[in-house]
Structures are given as structure tokens and as C-alpha cells.
Amino acid sequence: MRTIDWKEVEKNIENGRFPQWLVTDPEIYELEKERIFGRTWQFLAHESELKEPGSFVTRMMVDDPIILVKNKNGEINAFLNSCSHRGVRLCTEDYGNKKAFSCPYHGWTYNLNGELIGVVAGNKVFGESMDKSEWGLRPVPRVESYQGMIFGNLDPDAMSLEDYLGEMKWYFDIMLGRSDGGMEVRGVPQRWVAKANWKMTSENFAADPYHVQTTHRSAVELKLTPSDPLYASYGHQVVLSNGHGINVITSATGRSNNIYQGMPESMWSMFEKNLNKEQLDIFSRVQNFVGGVFPNLSFLSSCSGTEGTKYNHLQFRVWRPLGPDQVEIWIWYMIDKALPEDYKEKSYKGFIATFGAAGTLEQDDTENWARIVEASQGLMARDRNLSYNNMLNYLMGLDYLDPDENFPGPGKAYPTCYTDHIARSMHKYWLELITKEPEVKSHE
Amino acid sequence: MNSDIQYEISQFLYYEAYLLDHRKYREWLELLDDDIQYTMPLRVTVDNKMGSNLNTEMTYFADSKKDIEIKVERLYTKSAWVENPPTRQRHFISNVVVEPCFSSNDYKVRSYFLFKRSRSSEAKTEELFGEREDIIRKVNGKWKIAKRTVYPDQSVLSVMNVSMFL
Ligand code: FES
Ligand SMILES: [Fe+2]
Numbered sequence: 310m311r312t313i314d315w316k317e318v319e320k321n322i323e324n325g326r327f328p329q330w331l332v333t334d335p336e337i338y339e340l341e342k343e344r345i346f347g348r349t350w351q352f353l354a355h356e357s358e359l360k361e362p363g364s365f366v367t368r369m370m371v372d373d374p375i376i377l378v379k380n381k382n383g384e385i386n387a388f389l390n391s392c393s394h395r396g397v398r399l400c401t402e403d404y405g406n407k408k409a410f411s412c413p414y415h416g417w418t419y420n421l422n423g424e425l426i427g428v429v430a431g432n433k434v435f436g437e438s439m440d441k442s443e444w445g446l447r448p449v450p451r452v453e454s455y456q457g458m459i460f461g462n463l464d465p466d467a468m469s470l471e472d473y474l475g476e477m478k479w480y481f482d483i484m485l486g487r488s489d490g491g492m493e494v495r496g497v498p499q500r501w502v503a504k505a506n507w508k509m510t511s512e513n514f515a516a517d518p519y520h521v522q523t524t525h526r527s528a529v530e531l532k533l534t535p536s537d538p539l540y541a542s543y544g545h546q547v548v549l550s551n552g553h554g555i556n557v558i559t560s561a562t563g564r565s566n567n568i569y570q571g572m573p574e575s576m577w578s579m580f581e582k583n584l585n586k587e588q589l590d591i592f593s594r595v596q597n598f599v600g601g602v603f604p605n606l607s608f609l610s611s612c613s614g615t616e617g618t619k620y621n622h623l624q625f626r627v628w629r630p631l632g633p634d635q636v637e638i639w640i641w642y643m644i645d646k647a648l649p650e651d652y653k654e655k656s657y658k659g660f661i662a663t664f665g666a667a668g669t670l671e672q673d674d675t676e677n678w679a680r681i682v683e684a685s686q687g688l689m690a691r692d693r694n695l696s697y698n699n700m701l702n703y704l705m706g707l708d709y710l711d712p713d714e715n716f717p718g719p720g721k722a723y724p725t726c727y728t729d730h731i732a733r734s735m736h737k738y739w740l741e742l743i744t745k746e747p748e749v750k751s752h753e
Numbered sequence: 754m755n756s757d758i759q760y761e762i763s764q765f766l767y768y769e770a771y772l773l774d775h776r777k778y779r780e781w782l783e784l785l786d787d788d789i790q791y792t793m794p795l796r797v798t799v800d801n802k803m804g805s806n807l808n809t810e811m812t813y814f815a816d817s818k819k820d821i822e823i824k825v826e827r828l829y830t831k832s833a834w835v836e837n838p839p840t841r842q843r844h845f846i847s848n849v850v851v852e853p854c855f856s857s858n859d860y861k862v863r864s865y866f867l868f869k870r871s872r873s874s875e876a877k878t879e880e881l882f883g884e885r886e887d888i889i890r891k892v893n894g895k896w897k898i899a900k901r902t903v904y905p906d907q908s909v910l911s912v913m914n915v916s917m918f919l
Contacts (some may be wrong), residue, residue: 316857394889401798402799402800403797403798403799403908404797495810495811496795496808496809496811497795497808497810497811498811499795499813499909500908500909501910501912501915502909502910502911503909503912503913503914504911504913518899524834525833526831526832527832527833527834530831530832531823531826533823533828614880637909642811661813661814661815662814662816662820665813666910666912666914666915667813667814667915669823669824669827671914672833672834672914672915672916673833673834673835675834675913676834676835676913677834679913683875
């Protein structure tokens with residue numbers, strides 16, 4: 310097989326063309342795991358999922374099983390969910406509360422700080438040479454959080470989470486930091502497996518409002534959404550640092566019929582207290598925030614209901630790669646703690662009706678993502694010489710759109726959401742990471 | 754349980770499966786009582802001491818008749834891509850147990866389901882299985898489903914989406 314000509318890939322990406330073979334190529338997938346997922350911040354949990362000391366959840370960072378646990382001091386730590394003795398998966402439960410974690414194989418026990426506290430038959434069989442303090446659970450090198458969102462990073466030298474999120478923090482403040490008491494996850498995340506490539510699903514949320522009127526045309530046919538072909542284009546597509554992006558979708562008038570996404574008036578004074586003028590301006594005009602944190606965390610803050618009485622709902626989702634053509638979808642539904650219970654209930658109903666495994670809008674997305682990978686695995690699509698013009702088209706807005714200087718938020722804001730600016734920026738960051746050789750650390 | 758009732762209700766459930774498998778969704782709607790509560794909570798992996806391994810705070814759906822009607826009508830549009838090309842599907846319903854309720858017209862009905870689906874020319878098929886708990890009642894001489902809770906056995910579903918009715 311031809312070796313990868315990264316210069317040529319770069320040239321194509323610069324010109325709005327993404328070689329189709331990169332989507333599902335197995336060698337690329339191995340590189341992605343090591344150089345993208347091994348170095349970037351990955352979402353693990355929201356702090357509301359870990360309420361008491363001893364509360365834990367188990368998660369996956371691609372193939373690494375992770376256990377997140379709150380200790381007696383209220384600190385949340387993350388460890389590889391694998392016993393330090395012979396590597397057995399320590400905890401098989403999704404969530405719960407424990408005083409200690411005991412391994413089912415030989416009985417080693419770890420406390421909430423991951424320290425090895427119990428070895429069956431201890432000194433009698435291991436002698437004095439084993440120092441228990443060397444055999445605790447192996448921590449995820451970096452765990453940091455922002456607005457209650459806890460992320461992990463396997464690269465000890467990675468930039469801080471706040472630097473990584475960069476301009477995205479400003480938008481996270483609107484979605485997650487607007488109300489007193491913050492957000493809470495309802496129940497547990499929905500999880501299911503779909504045939505799709507993680508890049509395409511991430512891109513769908515971060516960068517592709519253009520798909521809305523076709524993929525979700527059934528909603529138009531049912532008169533649930535307007536037929537205007539430009540419906541999801543109004544507003545701004547905002548390119549942020551490090552491959553992140555957000556679409557601030559408004560309407561043809563640039564305003565929303567439902568101020569603050571249909572939030573009840575009782576909440577407004579909190580918003581005014583917690584957000585600045587520019588953030589309030591955007592929040593008052595937005596219909597949908599949809600975007601992504603590179604590589605595989607997506608979010609959507611939308612409304613359901615009838616005109617005049619809309620209910621806001623917020624979801625975060627991780628596309629956990631299971632292979633080049635499969636993802637495990639995890640969706641967390643979140644809501645402001647401070648909202649009245651009856652609003653929360655209606656918001657939740659609006660969310661599950663449209664999104665999640667059974668949501669009417671979601672169903673048609675999964676169909677199309679499956680069809681991408683189905684048609685991207687053959688000799689023509691996978692050809693590294695590009696002899697079949699096997700290139701995907703990201704030309705939208707390439708040479709005619711300029712950023713809107715008057716947009717009040719950070720980032721480069723293009724005056725329409727029907728453009729491929731975020732997608733191209735994701736491709737560039739993807740390329741930057743995937744072509745960076747691992748540093749060889751010298752042993753002093 | 755009166756064997757006539759057991760027989761009638763089993764036949765009713767098989768007829769329901771027939772309508773769904775043959776994509777006669779509007780006819781299927783007729784089998785639902787107007788105040789139906791149709792929900793599917795999440796199965797989770799938790800310690801045995803927690804008693805239940807269901808999480809009912811989050812569900813895949815929690816539909817009223819109106820919600821189901823919208824889902825049904827959507828499947829008849831030209832652009833519901835999950836039904837275009839049409840789904841080939843089978844609902845295998847078994848282990849039907851009928852118990853009477855306090856109200857004379859209502860019966861509590863438990864059944865197992867295995868759902869299989871084939872899409873386009875894909876050789877691999879999808880499946881979903883678990884248990885259903887229904888309240889089935891006679892309204893004006895016709896059996897109707899007044900309540901259905903669907904308990905999937907997987908905590909991570911292996912179907913691409915839950916567009917099917919279960
Ligand atoms: S593998 Fe865990 S105690 Fe041996
Ligand atoms: Fe979509």
C-alpha cells in the first residue's frame with residue numbers, strides 16, 4: 310500500500326477536500342487512537358453524577374476503562390479500571406457508591422483514593438519486598454473540569470483544560486453557567502452502538518446545520534419545522550481554537566420568538582447576574598446552539614414544544630470510537646437545577662421525543678451516518694492515490710465568506726451556518742495532531 | 754387464569770406483532786387506548802444490593818398517544834429515512850402471562866420479546882430483546898393496550914436506533 314503523503318493531504322484539506330480514504334482507513338484509525346485520543350481532553354462525566362463521597366461512575370476513554378470516584382474530601386479522581394495485580398477489570402458497574410473497590414480475582418482492595426489497602430495473605434506471601442504504596446490504581450495523568458464538566462487526558466504534558474477549551478469557555482458559560490446551582494444530569498446517559506465513523510458524527514454536530522432540512526425533512530413534511538430551505542442557516546457559524554466550533558442558530562430576523570430559549574421569566578434575573586451583556590445578547594437571540602469540542606464531544610441546546618411555549622433542553626454526547634466504522638453513542642441530558650420541576654419534566658419529554666435512540670430527529674441521522682461508512686470501504690473510496698477523485702466536498706463558504714466583525718462573542722463568526730468553516734478547521738487540527746510524531750523523552 | 758382470556762390476549766398480542774411487522778402502523782394505533790402510557794426505561798449494570806437494575810429516571814421514550822401518533826405519521830412521510838428503504842422486521846412474542854387486575858376489565862400482561870430487523874442489502878441483522886409489562890383492557894368489546902413498559906436487556910443497545918415500536 311502506498312505510504313501516506315501528508316503534504317498532499319494537507320493541500321487537499323486546505324482546499325476544502327477531505328480524501329475519502331481517511332474516513333475509515335485502519336492505519337489512520339490506529340494513528341487517531343494514539344495521536345488524537347491519546348493527547349486531547351476527553352469528557353468523562355458531569356460533577357452532578359458524583360454526589361457523595363464514595364460515588365463512582367465507570368467510563369471509557371476509547372479503549373481504556375476508567376473509574377471516576379469521589380473521595381472523602383469531595384475530590385474526584387480518575388483511574389484505569391484495572392487491578393494493579395494482574396490487570397482484571399476492577400469495577401463492572403456503571404455507577405454506584407462504595408467504600409472500597411475489591412478485585413474479584415485475588416481479592417486486592419483499593420480505597421477511594423486508589424491506594425492499595427488490602428492484599429489477601431499480605432506479608433505471608435509477598436514478603437517485605439512489596440511496598441503497597443507502589444501498587445495503587447493507576448491514575449489518569451490529568452483530570453480537570455470546567456463548569457462541572459470533568460475531562461481526562463492521557464498526556465501528562467498536555468495544555469490545561471481551560472487553555473484547550475479556550476474560546477469555547479465563553480459559550481459553555483452560557484449553556485452551563487447561566488443559572489445558580491448549575492446543571493444536573495438526569496438519570497444516566499443513554500448508550501447504544503451505531504454504524505458510523507466518529508469524525509463524521511462529530512462533524513455532524515459541530516459543523517453541519519446544512520444537513521437539517523434534508524435529513525430531517527420528515528419534520529418539515531409534518532409541519533413541525535418550517536419549510537424554508539435556509540431554516541438552519543440563520544445566525545453564525547463560529548470557528549474556535551483547537552478544532553472546536555459552535556453554530557449560533559437564530560432565525561431570518563436574527564432574533565428568537567422565544568427569548569432565552571423559552572426559559573421561564575423566573576430565571577431571567579439569574580441569567581442577568583451570571584452572564585455578561587454580550588452573552589445575554591446571544592442567549593436572548595439563539596434558537597439552537599449546536600457544536601463540538603474536538604475530538605468527539607458534541608452538544609445541542611435546543612427547544613421543543615409549540616410556538617410561544619417552548620422548553621429548552623441541553624444534551625452532551627460522546628462518540629466513543631469502537632473501530633473505524635462503529636461508535637458507541639453516549640448522551641447525557643442536562644437541565645438547570647434551579648428550574649421548576651414541571652418545566653424540567655416538559656423539557657425532558659421534548660428531549661426524548663426528538664433525540665436519543667428513539668428520538669424522531671435522531672433516527673434519520675443514524676441512517677445517514679451508516680450509509681457513509683457503508684460506501685467508504687471499497688477500493689475506490691479507500692484509494693490513497695486518489696485516482697478515482699475519491700475526495701469529500703467541504704467547499705461551502707471557502708472563498709466568499711468573511712467573518713462578521715460585529716458578532717459579540719469570541720471566535721471567528723461567519724454570518725451563516727451553512728458553511729464548512731468549522732469542518733475545515735477540524736480537519737486542520739486533526740491533521741496537525743495526527744502528523745505530530747510522539748516525542749521521544751530522553752532519560753537524564 | 755381463565756384459559757379463554759389467556760388465549761384471547763395472546764392472540765391479540767400476536768395480531769399486534771403482525772400489524773407492526775407489516776408496517777401497518779396506523780392500524781396498530783387503533784389497538785392503543787387513548788390514555789396509554791408507553792415507556793422504555795434504561796437497563797443498567799449496578800451492584801445487586803441496589804435491587805433493581807433499571808434506571809427509570811431516564812428513558813428511551815415516555816410517550817402518550819399523541820406522541821405515538823406523531824411518530825407513526827412521521828414513518829409515513831417520504832423522508833423518514835429509517836423506513837426508506839422499508840424496514841424488514843419481526844417481533845417474536847412469547848412467555849405471555851396474564852393476571853387479573855382490581856378493575857374487572859383490566860389485565861396485567863407480561864410477555865417476552867425478540868425483535869429482529871433487516872435493512873437494505875446488509876447481511877448482518879439487528880436485534881433487541883427483553884420483557885414487556887402491559888395493562889390490557891376491553892373497551893367496547895375490543896382489546897386495547899392501556900399501558901406498556903418495555904424493559905430492554907442490554908445496557909448498551911446494539912440497534913442503530915429505536916425507531917421500531919416494541
Ligand atoms: S488481579 Fe486483582 S487481585 Fe489479582
Ligand atoms: Fe441531525
